[in-house]
Amino acid sequence: MAYMPYTMNPHLPRLRMEAANLVVREGWSTREVARHFRFNQSTIVRWVEKARMTNRDIISTGSSRPHHHPRELPRDITSRIFELRRERHQCAEVLHHRLAAEGIRVSISSVKRTLRRAGISRFSRWKKWHRYPPRPAAETPGILVEIDTIHDGPHDDRLYVYTLLDVCSRTAYAEAVERINTHCSLRFVEHARDMLSCGVRTLQSDHGPEFSKWFTKQIVARGMAHRHSRVRQPNDNAHLERFNRTIQEECLSRVSRNLRSWQKEIPEYLRYYNTERPHMGLAFKTPTEVMRSY
Numbered sequence: 001m002a003y004m005p006y007t008m009n010p011h012l013p014r015l016r017m018e019a020a021n022l023v024v025r026e027g028w029s030t031r032e033v034a035r036h037f038r039f040n041q042s043t044i045v046r047w048v049e050k051a052r053m054t055n056r057d058i059i060s061t062g063s064s065r066p067h068h069h070p071r072e073l074p075r076d077i078t079s080r081i082f083e084l085r086r087e088r089h090q091c092a093e094v095l096h097h098r099l100a101a102e103g104i105r106v107s108i109s110s111v112k113r114t115l116r117r118a119g120i121s122r123f124s125r126w127k128k129w130h131r132y133p134p135r136p137a138a139e140t141p142g143i144l145v146e147i148d149t150i151h152d153g154p155h156d157d158r159l160y161v162y163t164l165l166d167v168c169s170r171t172a173y174a175e176a177v178e179r180i181n182t183h184c185s186l187r188f189v190e191h192a193r194d195m196l197s198c199g200v201r202t203l204q205s206d207h208g209p210e211f212s213k214w215f216t217k218q219i220v221a222r223g224m225a226h227r228h229s230r231v232r233q234p235n236d237n238a239h240l241e242r243f244n245r246t247i248q249e250e251c252l253s254r255v256s257r258n259l260r261s262w263q264k265e266i267p268e269y270l271r272y273y274n275t276e277r278p279h280m281g282l283a284f285k286t287p288t289e290v291m292r293s294y
Contacts, residue, residue: 007061016059019044020051073110081114132230138167140294141198146240147205149180159259162188165240170279171287172243176262182215200224
């Protein structure tokens with residue numbers, strides 16, 4: 001959370017230093033400076049103290065956030081929260097439950113706030129909280145298209161695969177890439193749209209950073225809707241998760257694990273998957289056959 005300064009005047013930081021320098025360098029009294037600039041004398045005294053502790057040309061405007069609150073948590077409770085956190089690095093919900101079992105009454109929001117202010121929370125201030133409109137029924141191709149990424153290998157030697165699936169026809173598309181980010185995600189969607197003859201009306205993804213706010217804005221600007229799968233609702237992206245398992249078992253596990261091999265084999269497997277492989281969920285039809293029926 002960002003805290004607003006107590007003033008937005010852009011010239012005040014330099015004026016503070018000018019006033020303090022009249023005392024430090026010119027020998028004025030703080031009372032004289034206060035009368036000259038029409039500030040309270042105690043304010044000038046604080047500025048002089050800050051000026052003597054810095055070598056900058058300005059005295060910056062600080063946050064207006066108070067240091068303490070009359071209803072803040074007692075120190076023994078915050079200490080206990082940190083002790084439990086260090087034991088097993090558990091989330092705020094588990095810590096809240098354990099505190100309640102010990103007879104410590106504190107709200108879950110207070111536990112989360114305590115962890116966040118100490119910088120040991122998993123919460124990111126850049127995180128966008130999403131609304132979840134009703135999941136569209138995939139009655140025809142293109143109404144609901146799911147997108148995801150596959151991560152393979154340790155962090156220092158990881159390979160990625162973007163995957164995309166039209167829920168109605170099960171038409172799939174995938175690309176192996178060296179890294180993932182919002183720009184790579186958008187480029188992948190543009191490639192997939194060229195392949196899908198049905199177009200894309202709603203694109204659904206998980207909450208990964210590669211599908212963040214910038215990605216959503218770019219998707220909407222291209223005439224599509226972007227929907228995030230609901231938290232703790234694994235069935236939202238079930239069709240694509242099953243395809244991720246299929247492409248790993250039937251393709252990626254059968255070739256050398258390197259980017260060049262994957263980029264060569266994935267297009268060939270997609271041709272087989274979309275045009276030859278029978279799907280039980282489609283009454284043993286292929287995605288291409290389903291697309292032809294619309």
